[in-house]
Each structure stands twice: as C-alpha cells, then as structure tokens.
Amino acid sequence: MDGTPSGRRFVPLAYTDCARIIRANLNYGSRRQIAMTGLSMTKFDEIKATERQFDIGKLRMPDGKVELRYGRVLKDKDPSHFVVFLNGRAEWIEKYAYVQADLALPKHVGFLTCDHRGQGGSGGTRAYIDSYDTYVSDLLHLIKKMTDGKPYVLVAHSMGALISLYGTITGQLAPRSLVLSSPFLGLPNRPVPIPLARPLSRTLAHLGLGSISSGAGDFGRATFADNKLTHRADLYQRIVAAPYKIPGATFGWVAASFRAIDTCFHADNLKKLSTPTLVLAPTLEQVVDPDCARRWALAAHENAPGAVKLDVFHNARHELFSELPQIYAGAITATRDWIMPHLQDLQA
Numbered sequence: 001m002d003g004t005p006s007g008r009r010f011v012p013l014a015y016t017d018c019a020r021i022i023r024a025n026l027n028y029g030s031r032r033q034i035a036m037t038g039l040s041m042t043k044f045d046e047i048k049a050t051e052r053q054f055d056i057g058k059l060r061m062p063d064g065k066v067e068l069r070y071g072r073v074l075k076d077k078d079p080s081h082f083v084v085f086l087n088g089r090a091e092w093i094e095k096y097a098y099v100q101a102d103l104a105l106p107k108h109v110g111f112l113t114c115d116h117r118g119q120g121g122s123g124g125t126r127a128y129i130d131s132y133d134t135y136v137s138d139l140l141h142l143i144k145k146m147t148d149g150k151p152y153v154l155v156a157h158s159m160g161a162l163i164s165l166y167g168t169i170t171g172q173l174a175p176r177s178l179v180l181s182s183p184f185l186g187l188p189n190r191p192v193p194i195p196l197a198r199p200l201s202r203t204l205a206h207l208g209l210g211s212i213s214s215g216a217g218d219f220g221r222a223t224f225a226d227n228k229l230t231h232r233a234d235l236y237q238r239i240v241a242a243p244y245k246i247p248g249a250t251f252g253w254v255a256a257s258f259r260a261i262d263t264c265f266h267a268d269n270l271k272k273l274s275t276p277t278l279v280l281a282p283t284l285e286q287v288v289d290p291d292c293a294r295r296w297a298l299a300a301h302e303n304a305p306g307a308v309k310l311d312v313f314h315n316a317r318h319e320l321f322s323e324l325p326q327i328y329a330g331a332i333t334a335t336r337d338w339i340m341p342h343l344q345d346l347q348a
Contacts, residue, residue, distance in 0.1 A: 046098070047097060047098050050100070053073050054094075054097065055071070056071050061137070065124075067123045068138055069093065069120055069122045070093075070112065071097075072113075073110065075105070076110075080150060081108060081109045082153075083110070084175070085111065086157070086163055086164055088159040088184070089253075090246045091119070092119070092121065092242065095322075096157075104336070112143070115244070116159070117138055118246075119246050125250075126246050127213065127246050128250040130256060131259070132166045132256055132260035136163060139167065140173065151343075152176065153177045153179070155179040156180055158287070161185075162264070163260075164180065168275050169264055176339075176342035177275060177338060178278065179277075179280065180279045180280065181321060182281065182282060182293070182318045183293055188287065202255050204251040205252045205256075214251050231327075235319075238322075261292075264296065270303035276306050276338070277308050278311065278335070279297050279308070281297075281311070281312050284318075288318070309338075311334050313327055
C-alpha cells in the first residue's frame with residue numbers, strides 16, 4: 001500500500017505473534033532492497049558536502065523571545081511543494097543533512113528543517129518546554145515564513161514525530177502526509193517509573209519547578225557497544241561529537257510530553273486524523289516505549305479515517321536514519337514511496 005489519499009486504513013502485521021512479525025519484516029526488507037536499486041545513498045565522507053547544501057538562518061518567533069535556527073535546501077527558486085523534516089530531542093539540523101540528499105527529491109520540492117526551541121542553535125531554555133503547542137506554534141511560524149504557503153509533507157523522527165502528530169491531530173498543522181520514524185508516543189519506564197513520573201512531573205511543573213532536570217534522555221555518553229541508538233559506529237561517533245550539548249529532559253518537558261501523547265491516543269482526536277500516516281518502527285527500540293508505535297498504529301487503525309500503515313524494521317535500533325546501510329536504505333525508500341504521491345499534483 002502507498003500513501004495515496006484513498007481513505008483506506010492498513011496495519012500490515014499481526015503483533016500477537018513475534019515470529020510473524022519477523023517473517024513479515026524479512027519480506028518487507030527484500031522488497032525494499034529491490035526498490036533501492038535506482039537510488040544511491042550518501043557515504044560517510046560525503047556528509048559534510050550535504051551540510052553545505054543548506055541555507056542556514058534564524059527566525060524570531062512570535063513571542064519575541066526566541067530565535068529558531070532553520071535550514072533550507074532549494075533546488076528551484078520557487079518550489080511548488082516542501083518536505084518539512086523534524087528531528088528529535090537533543091538533535092540539530094546537520095545531524096540528518098544527508099537525508100534530504102538521499103530522498104532524491106525532484107527540483108520542484110524544497111526541504112525545510114530546524115533546531116527545536118531549547119536545543120541545537122535555537123534559543124530557549126535548554127531541554128524545557130511548557131506545552132507542545134509552543135513547539136507547534138514555532139513550526140507554524142517557520143512554515144508560513146519559509147514556504148510561502150506551499151503544500152508540504154512532514155517527515156519526523158522521535159520527538160519531532162510527536163510534535164508533527166500532535167499538531168496535525170489538533171488541527172493546527174495541515175500536511176499532505178505524515179511519516180513518523182521511531183515516534184515518541186510513550187515514555188520509557190526509566191529512570192523514573194511511569195506511575196511516578198506522570199504525577200511527579202505534573203506537580204513540579206504546576207509548582208513552577210518544571211525546569212529541574214529529570215536526569216532522563218542522555219543517550220550520547222554510552223560506549224558504542226552499549227549504545228541504544230544505532231548499530232553503525234561512524235554515525236554513533238558523529239552523534240557523540242554533537243556540537244550542541246543539552247542536559248537531561250526537564251520535568252516540564254516530561255509533563256508536556258505526557259499531555260501531548262494522551263492527546264494523540266484519544267479516540268475522539270484520532271477520528272479527526274484524515275492525513276495519510278506512515279509509522280516506521282524498529283524492533284530493538286530502547287529510547288521510547290518499545291510498544292508505543294504498535295499501540296498507536298492499532299488505535300489509529302480502529303479510529304482514523306485516513307490511511308495508516310506501520311512498517312517494522314527487524315534488528316534496528318531507535319535511529320533508523322542513522323542505522324546500518326540496509327536498514328537506512330529501507331527507511332528512506334519507505335519514506336520516499338509514502339510522500340511522493342503528495343508532492344506531484346501541482347508540478348508544472
């Protein structure tokens with residue numbers, strides 16, 4: 001199934017049987033290898049060259065307090081469509097610079113991305129947010145100023161996936177289609193167990209102590225052998241060498257994340273989701289709740305009027321866009337197959 005707006009809803013795997021998941025994914029992998037024959041992926045020593053393709057700037061947000069750092073790639077002076085790419089917590093524009101190159105977008109499609117408020121080269125309190133509505137407000141302002149109102153699709157990873165889905169499901173964002181990679185749709189049960197983390201974060205945020213660090217979310221200090229992000233050593237070292245350091249997630253961010261996740265799972269909200277949505281989920285997930293993508297896809301399958309598809313990547317860790325070549329190529333191909341039908345209708 002592709003991402004055409006047919007109204008069909010499809011979750012391709014039976015999740016009560018792990019063996020069936022593996023078999024289905026092996027079949028999926030072989031299909032992706034065939035599909036990849038016409039595309040060439042960026043080599044590690046070519047990443048710097050992809051970074052230089054970006055026009056980097058800063059845009060002041062409507063609150064007047066924060067400047068958001070953005071990156072844009074235009075192959076044509078007046079693109080008719082845009083791919084808006086949202087990275088995850090603690091990430092920055094250049095981390096995924098090669099993704100826009102490997103998507104092999106046609107000239108009429110621009111590429112836009114940013115450092116979220118509170119991380120990367122953007123302003124704002126580090127690792128803190130009061131509400132995901134603030135993230136969405138920032139994104140809306142950026143899209144309005146940088147795309148000139150052109151149609152767009154959203155491709156998003158981890159926290160960026162939650163921002164994208166939350167903004168879409170609440171009617172604030174209007175993408176033609178969604179791709180959610182390793183979506184942050186559930187907090188892990190560590191370092192603070194969920195039954196304690198939810199009321200604790202809510203109480204601290206209410207008391208004005210939301211900027212206190214929870215100690216969670218620092219995944220860049222482990223040795224490669226112990227890391228939870230990727231099987232690829234060179235890209236892991238690139239993550240560790242990140243130019244923008246960020247502390248652990250604050251309790252305010254945790255409280256806001258709980259609220260956004262609850263919104264995305266609510267059946268009444270899912271019934272409004274008409275946007276074709278592809279979810280890419282690794283089987284070795286250890287950064288977010290490892291079952292959250294499956295649970296959300298099933299809930300969406302039961303309630304959403306739009307197409308919903310879940311692609312599972314066997315033996316993959318959280319960073320699908322920083323994984324081993326065969327996994328990464330599959331993620332890129334799945335993404336491209338899903339978004340391209342929504343980037344064609346206004347092409348001259």
